[in-house]
Amino acid sequence: MRIDFGTWMLRLFTYVAMAFLFFPIAITLLVSINPNEFILPPTGVTMEWFRAAWTSSKFVDAMVVSLVLGIVATLSANALALLAVLALVRYNFPGKAFVNLLIMSPILIPATIFSLALYVFLARIGLGGSITSLVIGHTIHVLPFAVRILAASLQNFDTSLEEAARNVGASGTRTLFSITLPVIKTGLISSLTLCFVLSWNDFPISVFLAPPGWTPLPVELYSYIKYQYDAVGAALASSLIILSAIAIIILDRATGIRRAIRGEAPGVKS
Amino acid sequence: MTHALTQSIWVDGVAKKYGDVSVVDDVSFDVRPGEFVSLLGPSGCGKTTTLRMIAGFVMPSGGRVLVNGADVTYAPPDKRNVGFVFQNYALWPHMTVLENITFGLKLRGRTSTAIRSKADEVLGITGLTGFEGRLPRQLSGGQQQRVALARALALDPALLLMDEPLSNLDRALRITMRRELKQLQSRLNMTTLYVTHDQEEALSMSDRVVIMSGGKIARIAKPREIYEDPRSEFVADFVGNTNFFDGRVVEVADDRAVVQCGASLKFAVTREDSISVGQQVRVLLRPERIRVKNRPEARENELSACIEMIEYFGPTIRYTAKLQSGENLYIETHNTSQDHVIDDQIWIEIEPKHFRLLHRNKA
Amino acid sequence: MRAGVVAFLAPSLVLLTIFVLIPLGWVIRISFNENVGGAYMRSAWVLDNYIQFLGSTWYLVNTLWYTVYIAFFATVLSALLAYPVALYIARSTGFQKSILMTLVLSPLLIGLVTLVYGWIVIFRGGGILNSLLIGLGVYDEPAQYMWNIKGVVILLVYIGMPYMTMSLLDSIERINPFLAEAARNVGANRWTTFWKITFPLTMPGLYAGLVIVFTLNFAAFAVPLMVGPDETRMIGLLIYKEALINNNLPFASSISVIMIAASSVTIIGLGYLFNKMILNKLEAKK
Known part of the structure; x- marks a missing residue:
């Protein structure tokens, strides 16, 4: 076969771009296990930095905050999204375009403005500086992602499966739990994973809304690396990377990462 | 077999409108006990909507649906006891063949012995014995079709509704299944309403054929009468060449x-x-x-x-x-x-x- | 059925109304308040906060225009980087495609702070990039990328890359492959086929990508906050500082309103240009 110069150049360019994307991640992982911290190449492998990161009560506290926040925000957003999507995908009603826009608005509005608006409003109604404000902020932030993934799943869902269940005597609720949810399981897993990882890694909203004593991990990491330049920061960053990598694998297995991120706007099945 | 079913359908002036569009317009017919009736017509003629109104998936805009003398016009689909075989089979992909067949029986709170013996019975009838543990995607089209039928039969329905059940099969298999289905229906004496756009299917299987066009009934008659004496240009043209x-x-x-x-x-x-x-x-x-x-x-x-x-x-x-x-x-x-x-x-x-x-x- | 729709949508709609719509309205409202200082404001209907920004050449040129410039520059760089990558991913298949997809999209799922950390290690004065560049003889002494606008641009490009690639990839994959084959069939070579067929048909995707990435870049505050110099004059960061550091909520709010307006104007302008230069020609050729 003739060597195609154009394709060859394209491939080279892509690999260089991939290296650019992966470079900071690889460096962080490398530094986190390097006994000599920032002096590369590493001369050995050490778990010292990880141990330091994972035994620091500040980081462990932050991790607990992020974990709780992520779980609560993910579950509430998905419950809300599931209900909304069932209505949006299956029924047409006046004002639907506006409802769609409103539900997508948290990702259409720049995070700076969205966070500022929540910050000033929650302060005004007396919820500022409480953990509630973080939960609300994160729930709303991940809601559109849940809606898009679940909408994509439900749009591909064959409603005759539900009719068949009703036909053999299942109630509406029973059908939802025995048929609909199990069938869109992969979409649901994708949605839960994506929402959790987005909440877990969120910085812009958390930095505006985090109350004293409830600092999520990314904000804690930011304050740490602002003043400290050592491999403990790398170990912490690597821990976050590893968790994200697990999420990426789950997403890839469930619906594919691309579909998970893009999802679909909840229209109506033609 | 003890399927001594003596129930029947009476569709009385049923209509369905979506906004201003009339999909089914004043449709009346009946299905007598043990009878095999086909709803035949081109796509968009309202035959599937009519069937879905009998099953309760679509609420009529007017008229009445009676099953075994009881008015079920507005009853929810889970309270009707009519078997339904879907065009795409609608087998639950996360359940095995056995789970698909017994889901309805479990909902009815039957004992596990009763469920098992009923399942064995319908598996036997449909020739699926040995396939209990398979998932729908591990079955061929013809086997999936049998599971859909077995699932409907397992509940001893008052009547069986079928929505173009053979249309997803290739021609040779369609003809084999058509014969099997007809023999089974005769043997069980199962009251059946069968929607199809395939005139060969309607003519060869039915005791009577209801021909629909544009949401209305064009003709109700025995297959031979329909073909030999169409009585309208539409029927003559739609059934066979003329x-x-x-x-x-x-x-x-x-x-x-x-x-x-x-x-x-x-x-x-x-x-x-x-x-x-x-x-x-x-x-x-x-x-x-x-x-x-x-x-x-x-x-x-x-x-x-x-x-x-x-x-x-x-x-x-x-x-x-x-x-x-x-x-x-x-x-x-x-x-x-x-x-x-x-x-x-x-x-x-x-x-x-x-x-x-x-x-x-x-x- | 209608009642069901309402019941299903109500929880989300109530939440979003209370915590998105009303807060946004509240931001607009307090942008007219008077700032008293010390985190206090007085309810009023004055234009002081707008005048403070719009009446100042410093803010207009050195913040607003500067942000447009930086955001646009970073957006164009992302597009230049993403286009060939999207083209290559679209042509690849199977495992290679899925691994490339995952790599391209992973920055979206790895937190910003984490990514920034990696770049800090690379960029610092004594960091890895400088050791490399000096080792290669490109520079004699360490160049400064960190806490510097170059670092901001590189990170914006980095973060914009996944969005841009995805948008382009969507439009490339949507092109009917027979169109290119038809061009080859009538005698066009690969190069001509690309420029005359594929490239024009990806314009909608390119435009969508530019809009998404520009909007993100224009409003960015976390990147300039973390890698920019202390006096970074990007408008998103200014909002953050006025709100959280100076506690001047009315001013932060008015800048937000100005930012949304400026961003919309730029996007509309970009849309107009695109329409006039490229999309119109596509329409005419049909």
Whole structure:
């Protein structure tokens, strides 16, 4: 076969771009296990930095905050999204375009403005500086992602499966739990994973809304690396990377990462 | 088997509108105990909507649906006890064959022994014994179709509704399944309402056929009556092929009438009661009723024609011939050794009893 | 059924109304308040906060225009980087495609702070990039990328890359492959086929990508906050500082309103240009 110069150049360019994307991640992982911290190449492998990161009560506290926040925000957003999507995908009603826009608005509005608006409003109604404000902020932030993934799943869902269940005597609720949810399981897993990882890694909203004593991990990491330049920061960053990598694998297995991120706007099945 | 089902459907003036669009309009028919009735019509004629109204998936805009004498018009679908076989089978992909079949039985709180014995019974009936543990995606199309049927039968439904259940199978399998389905239905004496757009299916399986068009019923009759005596142009055209000629009755005798179709084309037809001289009629003639021969025999309705096109189907052959008077005519013959080629001059003969007349408005 | 729709949508709609719509309205409202200082404001209907920004050449040129410039520059760089990558991913298949997809999209799922950390390690004065560049003889002494606008641009490009690639990939994959084959069939070579067929048909995707990435870049505050110099004059960061550091909520709010307006104007302008230069021609050729 003739060597195609154009394709060859394209491939080279892509690999260089991939290296650019992966470079900071690889460096962080490398530094986190390097006994000599920032002096590369590493001369050995050490778990010292990880141990330091994972035994620091500040980081462990932050991790607990992020974990709780992520779980609560993910579950509430998905419950809300599931209900909304069932209505949006299956029924047409006046004002639907506006409802769609409103539900997508948290990702259409720049995070700076969205966070500022929540910050000033929650302060005004007396919820500022409480953990509630973080939960609300994160729930709303991940809601559109849940809606898009679940909408994509439900749009591909064959409603005759539900009719068949009703036909053999299942109630509406029973059908939802025995048929609909199990069938869109992969979409649901994708949605839960994506929402959790987005909440877990969120910085812009958390930095505006985090109350004293409830600092999520990314904000804690930011304050740490602002003043400290050592491999403990790398170990912490690597821990976050590893968790994200697990999420990426789950997403890839469930619906594919691309579909998970893009999802679909909840229209109506033609 | 103890399926002594004696229940039936009565659809009484049912209608369905979406906004201003009328999808089903004043449809009435019944299905008698043990009867196999087909709803036949082109796509969009409202046959599936009618079926779905009986199952409760679509709420009628008017009229009543009675199952075994009970009014179920607005009953939820889970309270109707009618079996439904979906066009795409609608097998739950996360459940095994056995789980699919027994889901409804479990909802009814049957004991596990009762569930198991019922499952074994319907698995046996549908020839699925041994496939209990498979998931739907591990089955062939024909097997999936059987699971869908078994799932419906497991609940001893008062009646069975089927929505084009064979349309996703390839032709050979469709014909096999059609025969099996019919034999099973006869054996169980299962009251069945069957939606199809395939006229062969409707004619070969049904006790009666309900033909629908544009949301209305066009004809309800036994298969043979529908084909032999369509009584409307739509039915004649939709079921089988038909030659149409417009003409005027010019002569009425004891058992004969003569219809003039164009300047030099006349047919002698068997007289029907409502015929009178001067009437405008449309003459229908099934292509297989035409006899083809090589020379004239001085008989009634004998015409000469020229073959313009030949379609070879295997067991039958269809000729498109031009009559001397200029009209085109479809002729279907069995594949005998007698071969014709294009531009062959042939003679045809039609017995008067093979014509059907439709009254025609002067407009 | 209608009642069901309402019941299903109500929880989300109520939440979003209370915590998105009303807060946004509240931001607009307090942008007219008077700032008293010390985190206090007085309810009023004055234009002081707008005048403070729009009446100042410093803010207009050195913040607003500067942000447009930086955001646009980073957006164009992302597009230049993403286009060939999207093209290559679209042509690849199977495992290679899925691994490339995952790599391209992973920055979206790895937190910003984490990514920034990696770049800090690379960029610092004594960091890895400088060791490399000095080792290669490109520079004699360490160049400064960190806490510097170059670092901001590189990170914006980095973060914009996944969005841009995805948008382009969607439009490339939507092109009917027979169109290119038809062009080859009538005698066009690969190069001509690309420029005359594929490239024009990806314009909608390119435009969508530019809009998404520009909007993100224009409003960015976390990137300039973390890698920019202390006096970074990007408008998103200014909002953050006025709100959280100076506690001047009315001013932060008015800048937000100005930012949304400016961003919309730029996007509309970009849309107009695109329409006029490229999309119109596509329409005419049909």
